Amino acid sequence: MAGVPGVRALLTVQRSVTLQHSFFGFTPIHFASACFPRRLYSTSTGSTETKPPVNPENESLLENLNLMGVDVRMARQRQPGVLRKTFTNENGLAQFLQGKGAGRKVIASIISRYPRAITRSIEHLEQRWQLWRNIFQTDAEIVSILDRSPESFFRSSDNDNLEKNIDYLVSLGLNAKDLHRLLTTAPRTFSNSLELNKQMVEFLEDICTELGGSNPEQFAKMVMTRNLYILIRSTKRVKTNIDNLKASLKLSDSELLALLQGHGAEILDLSNEYLKKNFNSLEQKMTALGCRKADVKKLIINYPMILYIGPDTLSSKLDCLLKGGITMKQILEKPKVLDYSTQNITGRLEELRRLGYDFQKNGINILDSSRKRFAAKIEKLSASPEE
């Protein structure tokens, strides 16, 4: 490892970094640093020093990055090869991003986390940016995504592929709003190869057909818009989850199709083990509470998102509801109450208890409402306490 402590970045913050030798966006020369690898001919120190003359890092590049506030240590850890390159375009990149409204810290952070960004030419950047701008209204939106996930934007150097992806997604019937949500939420989708995206879409269509669905295209589109992460998952993962759901719930084809078309889509991208673990612990917990297998199945079909909830969270949430005087039967009928955080539920149960709210009489729907509506309800109840 060795190298520049992260702190260094902080020390160089206000040093000006502007325009040192950059033509055409490229910084033409970082003298590949007095080029001799440190110990090229060291005969002295024995075995460990016999390392072959790997390219040395480009000292002037390092200096430049330091001036820009880049965390060089981080960059080195992520993509060491970039630091050894003779020609890079960090100044061009910085100016480009600055022109798009990115601040100095954001730029430094982007390079620190995805160093290869500095190998892209201005022409490439312009082109890619324009393609993204087909989907985003403002530069600021794009900047915020880059800040969040530099890799999504910079990992691929294939702008053609990006363009084809957009065309493809449009051809599937995704509208401007869908694309916007998709690129915002799962930007990596657009850096996938067109082939990979196609594979997933076709996989989904095949599933639909296999299950006897009549409109595979519609089905695939539905799954994609319900689960924006689906295209950045492997077909293997999605397939395994589908198989597991089918097997553990003993679903018929049509039941499975309905599940996937509905909210089931939302849990398809969970990691296989996680989904399995959650299913097992849910079944176990429910069995312990006296439920039958059919109850478990019904619950999951009506509220697949329950499988999204980790064992501990779920367990404490259920306990909290039961302790608050709500029955398992009621939960099975209105599983959406599980949507809300344990903390939220606990607070509401407490308030309702103070007011003597009768869940047997009034049901538990009151727990499944927005904060505003709940508050309004509480106010009314306090004004005219029920009997």
Place this chain on the structure above:
DNA sequence: GTGACCGGGTTCTGCCATAAGG
């Protein structure tokens, strides 16, 4: 008006492995 029903919104990167190309 009100509450049940339902759909929608937000959210998800940063790392590692490996094939391909040099």
Place this chain on the structure above:
DNA sequence: CCTTATGGCAGAACCCGGTCAC
């Protein structure tokens, strides 16, 4: 051998309000 481009993985819920039948 190297670097680059790309695929894949783990991680893990909560909240809001429109609408419509009553």
